[in-house]
Amino acid sequence: MSKFLQDSSFAKDSNPGSVGKKRWGLWVTGVVGGTLIALYAVATPFVIPALRKICLPFVPATPAQIANVLKMLQSRTGSLVDIGSGDGRIVKFSQYTNVVVFGVPQMMPQLEDKLLSELQITAKVIACRFPFPTWAPEHMTGEGIDTVWAYDAKSFQNGHCGGTFPAAAEAQRHCNQNTQ
Known part of the structure; x- marks a missing residue:
């Protein structure tokens, strides 16, 4: 059984650069996820009024x-x-x-x-x-x-x-x- 674990990719990674790729993938996922959350937070106040029965645009008084x-x-x-x-x-x-x-x-x-x-x-x-x-x-x-x-x-x-x-x-x- 131990020979199986030693030969298996579960025990060790044969490609030393894959750890860096995994970190890079996590970093990209975090940046994309954070950007989407920020975009949602910024866009929501502008989108919600458009869903009302009567859409009331913001028009400042002169x-x-x-x-x-x-x-x-x-x-x-x-x-x-x-x-x-x-x-x-x-x-x-x-x-x-x-x-x-x-x-x-x-x-x-x-x-x-x-x-x-x-x-x-x-x-x-x-x-x-x-x-x-x-x-x-x-x-x-x-x-x-x-x-x-x-x-x-x-x-x-x-x-x-x-x-x-x-x-x-x-x-x-x-x-x-x-x-x-």
Whole structure:
């Protein structure tokens, strides 16, 4: 049996350069594997958004567009939420009095419905680059990609007085004040 082990390639390698080849192969495998892991880590944040139902590309706001938004909100107070510049988290809009939307046309109808059902009557919505499909803006400023539309919740809440509002008591007070 020992003669078998001595003659076998298991006992010793007859080619002294094969140890170097094995190390070289391990080194190449490590480099290729590490490169693939790094590529995966870098590419994942860019690929995952493309798998969403509505693909939202990253388009930075221009300084003129930001100035237009600030102009529309100049006399406003209260809480503010910025939609479209984040990671897609679900937001309950009833707690906000000011909503700024950086959206794309594909998402505007769904967002319009959500805002309609959740916003307080005193809220203001600012849409950047793309208007809402069925709402009439109170004011519009800017040109081209810097265009900003302002909407008051009282103007799009189900036909004003007599409609259904998230804050029904507040809506009724508002309607009573405007009819006297």
